[in-house]
Amino acid sequence: xxxxxxxxxxxxxxxxxxxxxxxxxxxxxxxVERAVVCPMKPRGYHLGPANDxxxxxVRAHPDRLVGFARVDPNLGDEACxxxxxxxxxxxxxxxxxxxxxxxxxxSAPFVDPVVEVARAHGVPVIVAAGYPWLSEGLxxxxxxxxxxxxAFVATNGGQINISGxxxxxxxxxxxxxxxxxxxxxGVYREDFLENVVARFGGGRLLYASAFPYxxxxxxxxxxxxxxxxxxxxxxxLGRNARALLGA
Amino acid sequence: MIVDAHLHVDDIPALGWKMEAELCVRRxxxxxxxxxxxxxxxxxxxxxxxxxxxxxxxxxxxxDRLWAFARIHPWYGxxxxxxxxxxFALGFKGLKLHPVSTIAHPSGEDTLRLIRAAAAHSAPTLFxxxxxxxxxxxxxxxxxxxxxxxxxxxxxxxxxxxxxEAIEVAERFGNLVLExxxxxxxxxxxxxxxxxxxxxxxxxxxxxxxxxRIEVEKVRLAGLEPEAERLVLGENALRILEAVx
Numbered sequence: 001x002x003x004x005x006x007x008x009x010x011x012x013x014x015x016x017x018x019x020x021x022x023x024x025x026x027x028x029x030x031x032v033e034r035a036v037v038c039p040m041k042p043r044g045y046h047l048g049p050a051n052d053x054x055x056x057x058v059r060a061h062p063d064r065l066v067g068f069a070r071v072d073p074n075l076g077d078e079a080c081x082x083x084x085x086x087x088x089x090x091x092x093x094x095x096x097x098x099x100x101x102x103x104x105x106x107s108a109p110f111v112d113p114v115v116e117v118a119r120a121h122g123v124p125v126i127v128a129a130g131y132p133w134l135s136e137g138l139x140x141x142x143x144x145x146x147x148x149x150x151a152f153v154a155t156n157g158g159q160i161n162i163s164g165x166x167x168x169x170x171x172x173x174x175x176x177x178x179x180x181x182x183x184x185x186g187v188y189r190e191d192f193l194e195n196v197v198a199r200f201g202g203g204r205l206l207y208a209s210a211f212p213y214x215x216x217x218x219x220x221x222x223x224x225x226x227x228x229x230x231x232x233x234x235x236x237l238g239r240n241a242r243a244l245l246g247a
Numbered sequence: 248m249i250v251d252a253h254l255h256v257d258d259i260p261a262l263g264w265k266m267e268a269e270l271c272v273r274r275x276x277x278x279x280x281x282x283x284x285x286x287x288x289x290x291x292x293x294x295x296x297x298x299x300x301x302x303x304x305x306x307x308x309x310x311d312r313l314w315a316f317a318r319i320h321p322w323y324g325x326x327x328x329x330x331x332x333x334x335f336a337l338g339f340k341g342l343k344l345h346p347v348s349t350i351a352h353p354s355g356e357d358t359l360r361l362i363r364a365a366a367a368h369s370a371p372t373l374f375x376x377x378x379x380x381x382x383x384x385x386x387x388x389x390x391x392x393x394x395x396x397x398x399x400x401x402x403x404x405x406x407x408x409x410x411x412e413a414i415e416v417a418e419r420f421g422n423l424v425l426e427x428x429x430x431x432x433x434x435x436x437x438x439x440x441x442x443x444x445x446x447x448x449x450x451x452x453x454x455x456x457x458x459x460r461i462e463v464e465k466v467r468l469a470g471l472e473p474e475a476e477r478l479v480l481g482e483n484a485l486r487i488l489e490a491v492x
Contacts, residue, residue, distance in 0.1 A: 162377035162406035162429055163347055186407070186431045191456040215433050217468055221461045 003241035004035040006183055006208035009057055010050050012040035018212040020057040026216050034247050038096040039070040048082055055090035066247040068094040072102040073111045080117050087121045093246050094123045100131035107142040115147055124151035124245050130160035137166055141173025144180040151244045152180045157187035167192050174200050183208035184222045194227055202232030206240045250484040251283035251459055253402055253428045253451030256305040268305035270455045272312050278460035285313050286343040290320035291330050303337050318343040321357035335368050340488045342372045346381035354389035366397035370491040377406030384409050388416035391423050400424045410435045417443050428453035436469035445475035449483045
């Protein structure tokens with residue numbers, strides 16, 4: 001089973017948009033059975049309606065989609081209450097944090113309360129990672145070290161850097177935190193992905209397309225054409241997402 | 248013919264990076280690529296005084312497959328210039344500059360002097376062009392404005408967050424060419440071709456550590472017209488490299 005561990009639904013403040021119909025067409029085209037879906041930051045700024053939209057899509061396609069809730073830790077108690085609503089009433093299955101679009105440092109202490117809510121519900125956390133100043137590899141790693149009993153997944157291989165300058169920090173974070181994994185979407189250098197497998201085993205890497213921000217027809221090639229054995233490839237393409245994200 | 252305009256050979260134990268010519272050619276074969284341009288990761292004369300020889304030896308091993316670019320540190324004045332001239336005497340086809348590794352601004356006089364020396368051979372200068380200070384499209388555009396006679400290639404065409412800016416500066420300065428390596432948006436290749444014309448976009452992979460096979464497929468996913476795709480995948484690079492003297 002192939003699982004896309006990161007996709008988005010809604011209409012982003014920043015332009016991209018996607019419906020469940022769009023997403024399912026892409027999944028079908030590429031032979032992907034299931035996907036984790038996260039809310040976009042909506043034009044209205046409020047994440048509550050975006051969580052509702054994801055929950056609605058999951059209810060319509062429960063066999064294909066697993067929904068994650070998105071909250072803004074800057075809002076304190078309000079964010080915790082929204083996460084409680086999304087994980088309880090809406091039935092979503094994980095927490096998605098986007099430090100760049102919501103503007104917060106992922107390792108800041110005020111992030112902890114929403115992560116505590118995720119822990120109380122026993123759900124994993126996906127972090128939009130690699131953004132300078134806010135979600136660098138070691139900053140995500142710092143959060144993962146403080147919550148060793150939660151599964152954290154960093155997007156973009158934990159780095160968005162076309163010089164490769166962030167790769168060592170990500171490897172240090174992976175070495176320090178067995179509860180941290182990274183996704184394949186948009187990663188600079190295929191050998192970085194192959195090194196993650198060689199150094200940490202096939203359980204720390206998950207295929208992700210980041211649809212519609214990135215092109216799934218390109219992104220899936222990173223996993224399909226990676227120079228790793230077939231056991232590792234099967235884990236990257238689906239088994240890890242099922243184990244870590246419940247997808 | 249497919250030409251990969253951006254590949255690396257080097258051996259850097261401190262980083263654990265080893266990129267041999269044999270691996271470059273194997274990756275080109277996997278992707279059905281005819282020829283490639285190779286360059287080092289570090290610069291001559293520092294931190295590798297033998298960087299020119301390293302690339303020359305790689306190309307000598309595969310004379311029908313690999314062309315050479317010289318990666319030169321601009322800080323060393325006449326020594327830098329002499330290294331570049333020696334590279335052209337050895338048959339090198341261009342200059343590569345990575346302002347992040349050298350901390351040399353693209354518009355600095357030392358850098359402009361090298362760009363102009365390359366242009367005197369009708370040779371292009373390939374810049375690392377991404378999201379870091381010293382290497383953004385606007386920083387490199389200052390060099391393009393100062394050296395209108397030079398062909399300046401924006402490697403990675405702006406990286407992740409500076410792609411629109413790369414297209415904008417290329418619209419402003421006709422001597423800028425965009426190179427596609429490792430930039431993750433196929434649709435931006437199509438947009439660049441539509442806005443700049445198909446002659447000013449060239450395919451590169453940043454291989455062998457970035458996958459030439461995936462990077463070629465990225466260009467195909469841009470959905471270009473067949474003639475434009477041929478230009479981007481090889482004919483543009485061939486035209487630029489064959490003019491070097």
